[in-house]
Amino acid sequence: MLDFKPIEKERINEYKSYYDYTNALGCEFNFVSGYLWSEAYQLRIAFHGGALIKAYFRDDVRVWGYCMPSGSGVTEAVEALFEDARERGQTLRLAYMSQRERDRLETLFPGRFIFTREPDNQDYIYYTDDLAALAGKKFHAKRNHISKFYRTYGDDARFATLCLDNLADAMRVVAQWCEENGITPQEHAEYAVLQRAFADFDYLNMRGGLLYIGDKPVAMTMGTEISSRCFDVMFEKALRAYEGAYAVINNEFAKTLTAYRYINREEDLGKEGLRKAKLSYHPAIIYDRYSAVPVS
Numbered sequence: 001m002l003d004f005k006p007i008e009k010e011r012i013n014e015y016k017s018y019y020d021y022t023n024a025l026g027c028e029f030n031f032v033s034g035y036l037w038s039e040a041y042q043l044r045i046a047f048h049g050g051a052l053i054k055a056y057f058r059d060d061v062r063v064w065g066y067c068m069p070s071g072s073g074v075t076e077a078v079e080a081l082f083e084d085a086r087e088r089g090q091t092l093r094l095a096y097m098s099q100r101e102r103d104r105l106e107t108l109f110p111g112r113f114i115f116t117r118e119p120d121n122q123d124y125i126y127y128t129d130d131l132a133a134l135a136g137k138k139f140h141a142k143r144n145h146i147s148k149f150y151r152t153y154g155d156d157a158r159f160a161t162l163c164l165d166n167l168a169d170a171m172r173v174v175a176q177w178c179e180e181n182g183i184t185p186q187e188h189a190e191y192a193v194l195q196r197a198f199a200d201f202d203y204l205n206m207r208g209g210l211l212y213i214g215d216k217p218v219a220m221t222m223g224t225e226i227s228s229r230c231f232d233v234m235f236e237k238a239l240r241a242y243e244g245a246y247a248v249i250n251n252e253f254a255k256t257l258t259a260y261r262y263i264n265r266e267e268d269l270g271k272e273g274l275r276k277a278k279l280s281y282h283p284a285i286i287y288d289r290y291s292a293v294p295v296s
Contacts, residue, residue, distance in 0.1 A: 002084045004044035004055055007035045018052035018071035024227035025262055026098050026123055026287050032204050032224045033234055036197050040189040051077035061088055065095025075108050094292040102290045113292040120270035123287035124278040126263050131254035138282055142247055149244030153213050159252040162208030167198045169210055169217040177237040209253040211245055218242045219249040230262040
């Protein structure tokens with residue numbers, strides 16, 4: 001079997017060297033996110049020749065899904081996945097594949113795989129200028145929502161860039177959000193992931209923002225760069241008592257990211273409310289995802 005091991009934060013740049021970041025937009029390129037979520041999703045890394053392979057495990061042996069190998073010798077790496085799955089007593093399943101990865105797999109193994117689109121896992125990618133300026137008729141409702149927020153709270157409302165000095169305030173927002181939603185923080189996977197991110201905030205080159213009403217933090221957001229063209233917003237939380245807080249922190253944070261052409265706001269997880277919210281910001285790209293299994 002392939003030797004899959006946990007993702008190591010000290011090796012993130014090494015992992016990235018197996019991918020072409022020239023036009024990288026999708027979350028599969030974000031190894032900071034992969035590291036942060038690796039325990040929650042049992043995401044591990046293996047190498048075969050000149051290829052890197054990610055896989056999501058169900059337990060110590062069974063694999064939920066392999067990712068498309070990247071690097072050199074991809075054909076041989078996929079053949080190794082057939083063998084690895086067989087040795088584990090499973091049928092090979094490739095998951096979380098982008099359209100580009102799907103096309104490459106079909107080119108390398110024509111007619112050998114059946115592909116299924118996975119809309120719950122698609123990335124929503126926006127023009128940064130759209131989220132920062134909210135210009136034009138299509139964003140009229142968003143501008144009104146934000147204006148109402150500032151009319152309500154006036155000078156008491158302020159946005160601050162996330163830094164080591166205010167990380168505790170961001171965690172307060174997350175803890176209160178959990179309380180509002182009847183979630184015990186210790187049982188909430190994202191809470192542990194955020195703690196991991198805050199512990200290495202500078203080392204992982206995280207960026208984020210906080211929204212305050214007076215001295216009270218009421219919303220937080222945080223993410224990291226995918227490439228020089230795209231920023232990944234990985235976390236966003238706001239307290240429900242402050243209507244419009246989500247729209248405001250989304251807009252204010254986007255204003256700090258104008259060096260990037262795109263902002264990836266990740267998937268909707270199949271949640272209808274989240275899907276409607278993401279579509280309401282008019283994505284420039286819906287970045288499709290696919291799974292693949294061998295033809296019987």
